[in-house]
Amino acid sequence: MSVSYRSDAAEAPAWPDIPVMPALADGWAIERMSALDLQAVAEIEARAYSHPWTRGNFENSIKAGHMGLTLRDPSGTLVAYAVLMPVVDEMHLLNITVEPRRQRQGLGRLMLAVVLATSHTHHLHTVLLEVRPSNTGALALYLEAGFVEIGRRKGYYPAFGKAREDALVLRRAWPGGEGAA
Numbered sequence: 001m002s003v004s005y006r007s008d009a010a011e012a013p014a015w016p017d018i019p020v021m022p023a024l025a026d027g028w029a030i031e032r033m034s035a036l037d038l039q040a041v042a043e044i045e046a047r048a049y050s051h052p053w054t055r056g057n058f059e060n061s062i063k064a065g066h067m068g069l070t071l072r073d074p075s076g077t078l079v080a081y082a083v084l085m086p087v088v089d090e091m092h093l094l095n096i097t098v099e100p101r102r103q104r105q106g107l108g109r110l111m112l113a114v115v116l117a118t119s120h121t122h123h124l125h126t127v128l129l130e131v132r133p134s135n136t137g138a139l140a141l142y143l144e145a146g147f148v149e150i151g152r153r154k155g156y157y158p159a160f161g162k163a164r165e166d167a168l169v170l171r172r173a174w175p176g177g178e179g180a181a
């Protein structure tokens, strides 16, 4: 498959079978999310979702040892983030978000590639995530990246009013071991 990130943040290969950390363009930076990022992250989150995580959710997540990653553009502005939770031999992608005004510029693709490569670096060769079936943009991105649907959780997400929405469970796995790093 040959897909570039179509972003000025990185020159991109496609989705290699064994994930590789994308080389960022000058001035772009991936860092661990810290307490100093929580305000900016929570503000983006509130604008990006109908049912956002709160600042406290992010704080608790980091305290619980989950791995937050941020992407900053050359001006230092936080434009995207992800939260990962290692569970035994799998990585769970709990959150991936691009600042709404910066969406559809390849940054989601870049962030997802960073997530896969980070998981690989931690010797976890399976990434699991949940997505709303109505989130067709995110779903298209995950399928492009090689994720496959492995299940459905009934009424997993809150929806409007008292309604609930199912979650699709997606997984991407790749071979680990020597020579695959």
Ligand SMILES: CC(C)(COP(=O)(O)OP(=O)(O)OC[C@H]1O[C@@H](n2cnc3c(N)ncnc32)[C@H](O)[C@@H]1OP(=O)(O)O)[C@@H](O)C(=O)NCCC(=O)NCCS
Pocket: 006, 048, 049, 096, 097, 098, 099, 102, 103, 104, 105, 106, 107, 108, 109, 110, 130, 131, 132, 135, 136, 137, 138, 140, 141, 144
């Ligand atoms: C999902 C999300 C992370 C994607 O980030 P992004 O920077 O907009 O995505 P990209 O520009 O890298 O798009 C990559 C591909 O995904 C698909 N895609 C992304 N957004 C899409 C949309 N709104 N509609 C249709 N396809 C979309 C397209 O195939 C796109 O490729 P193309 O632009 O070459 O057609 C971003 O839209 C977002 O933060 N959404 C709100 C939060 C969210 O829903 N997170 C996922 C929860 S499971």
